[in-house]
Amino acid sequence: xxxxxxxxxxxxxxxxxxxxxxxxxxxxxxxxxxxxxxxxxxxxxxxxxxxxxxxxxxxxxxxxxxxxxxxxxxxxxxxxxxxxxxxxxxxxxxxxxxxxxxxxxxxxxxxxxxxxxxxxxxxxxxxxxxxxxxxxxxxxxxxxxxxxxxxxxxxxxxxxxxxxxxxxxxxxxxxxxxxxxxxxxxxxxxxxxxxxxxxxxxxxxxxxxxxxxxxxxxxxxxxxxxxxxxxxxxxxxxxxxxxxxxxxxxxxxxxxxxxxxxxxxxxxxxxxxxxxxxxxxxxxxxxxxxxxxxxxxxxxxxxxxxxxxxxxxxxxxxxxxxxxxxxxxxxxxxxxxxxxxxxxxxxxxxxxxxxxxxxxxxxxxxxxxxxxxxxxxxxxxxxxxxxxxxxxxxxxxxxxxxxxxxxxxxxxxxxxxxxxxxxxxxxxxxxxxxxxxxxxxxxxxxxxxxxxxxxxxxxxxxxxxxxxxxxxxxxxxxxxxxxxxxxxxxxxxxxxxx
Amino acid sequence: xxxxxxxxxxxxxxxxxxxxxxxxxxxxxxxxxxxxxxxxxxxxxxxxxxxxxxxxxxxxxxxxxxxxxxxxxxxxxxxxxxxxxxxxxxxxxxxxxxxxxxxxxxxxxxxxxxxxxxxxxxxxxxxxxxxxxxxxxxxxxxxxxxxxxxxxxxxxxxxxxxxxxxxxxxxxxxxxxxxxxxxxxxxxxxxxxxxxxxxxxxxxxxxxxxxxxxxxxxxxxxxxxxxxxxxxxxxxxxxxxxxxxxxxxxxxxxxxxxxxxxxxxxxxxxxxxxxxxxxxxxxxxxxxxxxxxxxxxxxxxxxxxxxxxxxxxxxxxxxxxxxxxxxxxxxxxxxxxxxxxxxxxxxxxxxxxxxxxxxxxxxxxxxxxxxxxxxxxxxxxxxxxxxxxxxxxxxxxxxxxxxxxxxxxxxxxxxxxxxxxxxxxxxxxxxxxxxxxxxxxxxxxxxxxxxxxxxxxxxxxxxxxxxxxxxxxxxxxxxxxxxxxxxxxxxxxxxxxx
Numbered sequence: 001x002x003x004x005x006x007x008x009x010x011x012x013x014x015x016x017x018x019x020x021x022x023x024x025x026x027x028x029x030x031x032x033x034x035x036x037x038x039x040x041x042x043x044x045x046x047x048x049x050x051x052x053x054x055x056x057x058x059x060x061x062x063x064x065x066x067x068x069x070x071x072x073x074x075x076x077x078x079x080x081x082x083x084x085x086x087x088x089x090x091x092x093x094x095x096x097x098x099x100x101x102x103x104x105x106x107x108x109x110x111x112x113x114x115x116x117x118x119x120x121x122x123x124x125x126x127x128x129x130x131x132x133x134x135x136x137x138x139x140x141x142x143x144x145x146x147x148x149x150x151x152x153x154x155x156x157x158x159x160x161x162x163x164x165x166x167x168x169x170x171x172x173x174x175x176x177x178x179x180x181x182x183x184x185x186x187x188x189x190x191x192x193x194x195x196x197x198x199x200x201x202x203x204x205x206x207x208x209x210x211x212x213x214x215x216x217x218x219x220x221x222x223x224x225x226x227x228x229x230x231x232x233x234x235x236x237x238x239x240x241x242x243x244x245x246x247x248x249x250x251x252x253x254x255x256x257x258x259x260x261x262x263x264x265x266x267x268x269x270x271x272x273x274x275x276x277x278x279x280x281x282x283x284x285x286x287x288x289x290x291x292x293x294x295x296x297x298x299x300x301x302x303x304x305x306x307x308x309x310x311x312x313x314x315x316x317x318x319x320x321x322x323x324x325x326x327x328x329x330x331x332x333x334x335x336x337x338x339x340x341x342x343x344x345x346x347x348x349x350x351x352x353x354x355x356x357x358x359x360x361x362x363x364x365x366x367x368x369x370x371x372x373x374x375x376x377x378x379x380x381x382x383x384x385x386x387x388x389x390x391x392x393x394x395x396x397x398x399x400x401x402x403x404x405x406x407x408x409x410x411x412x413x414x415x416x417x418x419x420x421x422x423x424x425x426x427x428x429x430x431x432x433x434x435x436x437x438x439x440x441x442x443x444x445x446x447x448x449x450x451x452x453x454x455x456x457x458x459x460x461x462x463x464x465x466x467x468x469x470x471x472x473x474x475x476x477x478x479x480x481x482x483x484x485x486x487x488x489x490x491x492x493x494x495x496x497x498x
Numbered sequence: 499x500x501x502x503x504x505x506x507x508x509x510x511x512x513x514x515x516x517x518x519x520x521x522x523x524x525x526x527x528x529x530x531x532x533x534x535x536x537x538x539x540x541x542x543x544x545x546x547x548x549x550x551x552x553x554x555x556x557x558x559x560x561x562x563x564x565x566x567x568x569x570x571x572x573x574x575x576x577x578x579x580x581x582x583x584x585x586x587x588x589x590x591x592x593x594x595x596x597x598x599x600x601x602x603x604x605x606x607x608x609x610x611x612x613x614x615x616x617x618x619x620x621x622x623x624x625x626x627x628x629x630x631x632x633x634x635x636x637x638x639x640x641x642x643x644x645x646x647x648x649x650x651x652x653x654x655x656x657x658x659x660x661x662x663x664x665x666x667x668x669x670x671x672x673x674x675x676x677x678x679x680x681x682x683x684x685x686x687x688x689x690x691x692x693x694x695x696x697x698x699x700x701x702x703x704x705x706x707x708x709x710x711x712x713x714x715x716x717x718x719x720x721x722x723x724x725x726x727x728x729x730x731x732x733x734x735x736x737x738x739x740x741x742x743x744x745x746x747x748x749x750x751x752x753x754x755x756x757x758x759x760x761x762x763x764x765x766x767x768x769x770x771x772x773x774x775x776x777x778x779x780x781x782x783x784x785x786x787x788x789x790x791x792x793x794x795x796x797x798x799x800x801x802x803x804x805x806x807x808x809x810x811x812x813x814x815x816x817x818x819x820x821x822x823x824x825x826x827x828x829x830x831x832x833x834x835x836x837x838x839x840x841x842x843x844x845x846x847x848x849x850x851x852x853x854x855x856x857x858x859x860x861x862x863x864x865x866x867x868x869x870x871x872x873x874x875x876x877x878x879x880x881x882x883x884x885x886x887x888x889x890x891x892x893x894x895x896x897x898x899x900x901x902x903x904x905x906x907x908x909x910x911x912x913x914x915x916x917x918x919x920x921x922x923x924x925x926x927x928x929x930x931x932x933x934x935x936x937x938x939x940x941x942x943x944x945x946x947x948x949x950x951x952x953x954x955x956x957x958x959x960x961x962x963x964x965x966x967x968x969x970x971x972x973x974x975x976x977x978x979x980x981x982x983x984x985x986x987x988x989x990x991x992x993x994x995x996x
Contacts, residue, residue, distance in 0.1 A: 018550055019550045022550030023550075023551075029524070039724070041745045044783075045745055046743075049519075052519075053520055227537075229538060230537050230539045230540065244540060244543060244544070244547075245540065245542075246543070247543055248536060248543060248544070285542075286543075
């Protein structure tokens with residue numbers, strides 16, 4: 001396999017980058033092990049190790065010789081697209097890393113670690129006052145982070161860009177104003193017309209973990225997930241995907257013992273993330289362009305498998321027999337039941353419990369609040385009321401507790417502000433990719449036949465093979481020749497739910 | 499908890515050492531994951547990551563500022579024993595690391611990685627010629643390693659010291675000449691008298707993995723192994739123990755499906771290693787004196803639990819009921835059967851299948867051959883014959899294949915020469931600790947009552963709490979007031995088997 005990296009300077013960059021890659025590999029393994037295996041009192045030593053590795057990685061990234069090489073490479077003419085990708089990704093990482101003074105990073109790390117504990121306490125006792133002072137400090141940190149990073153229009157731009165390269169507040173606002181305008185009446189019609197139900201008896205059926213393990217493994221096997229060869233499926237409190245490289249990608253799922261849809265759709269969702277990493281070009285191995293380019297694009301892949309494949313009628317029919325074999329109560333339910341159960345639509349207080357249609361309102365709410373925090377001097381004490389008002393405005397329901405409202409997500413406690421919009425971007429893009437795929441493939445027929453090869457090949461060709469060569473917007477142009485367009489998602493909702 | 503490290507220079511050393519510690523932590527997690535979880539094609543990226551981390555760790559250890567601090571600390575008067583321990587351990591690591599030129603380490607790494615593949619091939623086809631040229635290169639590397647390290651009397655001293663600080667060839671020779679002289683006639687008498695059998699029908703009984711999992715968990719629970727809190731039990735091809743710190747220690751076992759003694763004694767053996775790490779003084783956390791001091795002392799802990807506890811009559815009685823609950827065939831066997839089955843004595847070609855009495859002859863054989871490789875210009879081609887002759891001399895049996903003889907161990911393929919004697923040292927010390935413990939405790943009664951607390955407390959007080967403060971010989975003086983003495987083991991064999 002000939003290297004795609006021919007330029008001498010880029011090759012030297014990559015040689016030096018290898019230790020940063022190795023530290024990243026180790027950090028991923030340590031993180032995965034912490035969620036999946038670690039005995040609980042291992043946390044102290046693990047946290048110290050992770051902290052040291054972060055500092056180390058940062059030091060190597062910002063070493064003057066390394067930064068100079070990247071600077072030098074930026075001005076070289078005639079680099080190929082892979083080499084330019086390497087330079088772009090590293091230049092961006094260096095820029096972001098250099099923005100923050102060490103004392104700011106230390107403060108961030110201390111505040112978020114204490115804020116996370118406070119949030120856990122607050123959530124447990126449904127007492128917002130325990131979290132409130134920490135949230136104020138986090139709002140302050142987010143503002144300062146935006147200032148350090150710099151921005152043109154407004155501070156929120158700086159934070160968005162950290163999670164989705166090149167994304168602006170104006171674009172997110174445009175996307176959401178369209179969504180809000182179109183989805184609100186749509187949601188009302190969906191609820192009225194009742195083509196899909198608001199609840200289903202299958203929600204209440206209880207299962208043994210071993211039953212659903214078999215079903216999940218069956219599904220992953222049909223998807224061609226290379227279990228034991230290049231991949232794993234494990235269990236953790238919150239499902240996630242991690243990659244240690246191109247040849248070792250791991251997903252987790254969860255088993256609550258009821259509402260089996262959750263474990264299936266989690267598994268299918270994480271499979272979508274995993275596939276993106278597994279289908280990377282192996283020539284990018286050990287380089288910074290190996291791996292998914294952004295959170296939004298990554299989420300488009302997981303949502304594609306969750307919403308387009310996992311919630312399709314064909315998928316419900318495909319898995320009905322294996323459900324029947326493993327879940328005794330399935331004798332009473334048809335494939336149509338499975339389909340309806342997977343496609344219920346009803347306003348819910350909790351984002352992670354939400355259906356495909358109402359989900360975006362949850363993100364919109366958080367986007368509005370985060371922007372207010374940064375722009376309008378909103379204080380933590382104002383937020384619960386603002387949250388509840390906005391929830392009532394968007395979904396017509398008003399939380400009766402903090403846990404149903406502002407205390408539900410861990411993101412802010414982690415200091416993560418500006419991340420939520422990528423969830424919606426992924427959801428919209430999944431539908432957009434779907435309609436493009438339909439021009440080339442009979443998607444439903446392939447799902448019905450458990451013939452996922454062509455779908456995977458299409459995603460590889462259109463998205464995965466680019467790795468992180470180009471920033472998300474350019475990737476979309478190369479891939480489908482257009483930018484993010486919410487119309488596809490709205491069309492999909494109409495076709496599916498009306 | 500007040501720090502035991504008060505000296506400013508030592509504190510600065512420890513601050514800088516923390517990143518070396520963190521890299522070590524990561525290397526251990528990566529290594530454990532590779533044996534226990536890694537999908538098979540993850541090997542390429544994992545090896546590269548491990549290689550980079552090794553180089554990094556070495557670089558930090560040999561950084562001039564770090565080395566200077568350690569040098570400075572060496573001449574400080576009035577350091578306490580903990581501080582002196584830190585300086586000694588780091589000074590030794592630096593000295594060993596600096597002995598080898600980078601090109602030698604690279605050659606070692608390349609040769610051993612190819613030699614390991616060649617050994618696997620050779621073993622699979624019972625064809626020594628595939629391994630022979632690699633073994634010659636490994637003999638050459640071992641000689642050069644000894645030269646780089648330096649020695650007083652003979653090259654083998656240098657290699658021994660790497661694995662067991664301060665151990666000399668002369669001491670090993672003295673130990674083995676005593677063992678050979680005493681154990682040979684003893685073995686004959688044991689076989690003649692037949693107080694323990696040479697085989698037992700329980701060897702052939704087959705089991706389901708779940709049955710023995712339950713038994714192993716029951717035993718570990720009786721031992722007070724903090725499963726899920728500070729410890730784990732997993733499965734791997736070759737059982738091992740690893741520690742990621744004092745609060746996260748993991749052992750593995752194996753399930754062959756027959757001869758259940760193996761999985762129990764493996765688990766009990768690894769528990770002994772784990773306990774040594776779990777009972778470290780928490781004040782040593784993140785420092786180089788946390789953790790077992792040497793391979794020989796470590797093996798004494800695992801052998802104590804395996805031989806003294808696991809092979810005792812009281813232990814056989816203790817576990818007989820739980821065996822009965824989980825193994826249907828146990829209805830036909832008494833506690834006495836379990837005891838005899840765990841204590842069979844018979845010459846075997848394979849070291850890892852050997853009983854307590856013949857085990858040391860296997861080590862002696864390897865010691866003789868390794869010393870010849872270094873001193874007498876013996877070539878790889880001569881070794882199979884030398885092996886077989888010595889096996890016949892020691893145990894009266896002659897291997898009929900390479901697999902039964904020289905190809906059985908992986909150690910040489912890994913470039914590990916000088917390691918084997920630590921196995922015997924551990925075996926002998928286990929008995930020595932036992933007789934010392936008997937002065938303070940009624941060991942058998944505690945085992946019979948599953949009251950392991952006092953035994954664990956004794957080991958903590960006499961061995962574990964010292965961490966790596968003192969080199970092994972000094973540790974023994976502090977602990978039991980005498981040096982390694984094979985007489986205890988010989989006495990134990992007589993009392994047990996005659």
